[in-house]
Amino acid sequence: xxxxxxxxxxxxxxxxxxxxxxxxxxxxxxxxxxxxxxxxxxxxxxxxxxxxxxxxxxxxxxxxxxxxxxxxxxxxxxxxxxxxxxxxxxxxxxxxxxxxxxxxxxxxxxxxxxxxxxxxxxxxxxxxxxxxxxxxxxxxxxxxxxxxxxxxxxxxxxxxxxxxxxxxxxxxxxxxxxxxxxxxxxxxxxxxxxxxxxxxxxxxxxxxxxxxxxx
Numbered sequence: 508x509x510x511x512x513x514x515x516x517x518x519x520x521x522x523x524x525x526x527x528x529x530x531x532x533x534x535x536x537x538x539x540x541x542x543x544x545x546x547x548x549x550x551x552x553x554x555x556x557x558x559x560x561x562x563x564x565x566x567x568x569x570x571x572x573x574x575x576x577x578x579x580x581x582x583x584x585x586x587x588x589x590x591x592x593x594x595x596x597x598x599x600x601x602x603x604x605x606x607x608x609x610x611x612x613x614x615x616x617x618x619x620x621x622x623x624x625x626x627x628x629x630x631x632x633x634x635x636x637x638x639x640x641x642x643x644x645x646x647x648x649x650x651x652x653x654x655x656x657x658x659x660x661x662x663x664x665x666x667x668x669x670x671x672x673x674x675x676x677x678x679x680x681x682x683x684x685x686x687x688x689x690x691x692x693x694x695x696x697x698x699x700x701x702x703x704x705x706x707x708x709x710x711x712x713x714x715x716x717x718x719x720x721x722x
Contacts (some may be wrong), residue, residue, distance in 0.1 A: 511535035514552060514560040516542060517714035520580050521559040525711060526582035527670040529703035531591035549642050553578045563590070581614040581671045588667035598668070603659035608661040610655065610668040613675050616640035621675065632656065647685065654690040658697060661683055665701070673698040 511530060513535050515521030520581050529534050540546065547555060553560045561583045563575040577583050582638075588596040598606035623630070630638045638645055650670070650672075660668040661664040679685025698704060 508564055508619060509534045509536040510564055512562040512564070513537045514549065514562075515539055515558045516545075517711060517718045518704040519558050522707070522711045523580040523674045524583045526674070526704055526707040527587050527667060529707040530596055530667065530670060530701075531587040531594045533587055541718060556697075559583060561586070579614070581610055584667050584670050585610065596665075596667035598661045599665050602664070602666065604655075605657075606661040606666055606668045608704055609650070609672050611659075612646075613668075613672040614647070617675055619644045620646040621679060625684055626641065641669055651688055651690050652692050658694075665697075669698060 509558075511528070513521075515525065515537060517539060529704065542547075547558075550556050552562065554580070557578075559578070559580055561577045563577065563586075565573050565575055567573055576691055577586050578642065588594070616639060618637075620640040623638075623640070624643045635641045635645075657663060659665050660672045673694070676685060676691050677698060680687050680691060680695055685691065
């Protein structure tokens with residue numbers, strides 16, 4: 508048995524965490540299904556019935572294996588960085604503040620703002636504070652200011668935070684949900700050159716192609 512079992516759907520946020528699995532060089536096997544044929548048993552792993560989900564088959568000091576379930580892509584990615592410290596994906600003491608700041612910003616305000624825009628949700632200006640993300644313009648402005656002077660989420664070195672923050676911009680620029688600015692374009696170009704990104708993306712691209720052929 509592999510150390511990790513990764514549950515995903517071809518065209519989903521699972522792509523975010525597959526990238527992190529490859530950055531960490533994790534020993535994993537995947538279970539791929541589609542939305543229509545998700546087994547009912549999957550709810551025992553994630554009651555939300557959504558992907559990605561990761562099960563860590565962790566060997567305890569007593570020699571027994573304990574299964575630990577991690578859901579939510581940002582949490583999965585950071586968990587993999589912590590369980591694979593030799594990969595060098597964790598922030599150092601000077602990078603830690605920016606690492607957690609932008610990882611959670613991307614998983615919260617930024618994603619909410621992008622989805623809200625796509626859904627056509629309009630937040631009255633006087634209630635922007637209640638919404639938590641303010642507006643798409645404010646969220647993107649905060650990230651752009653950072654990326655104008657920093658190459659990556661934690662500063663000038665790639666860390667695991669970039670697998671989550673980066674996917675927001677890779678997909679956003681690809682699908683037009685985020686405007687292409689020089690800072691965003693340069694950030695995406697740095698990320699897609701990574702071997703682990705290309706390796707993981709090739710697996711998901713093949714799965715998407717196979718799913719389309721079966722449809």
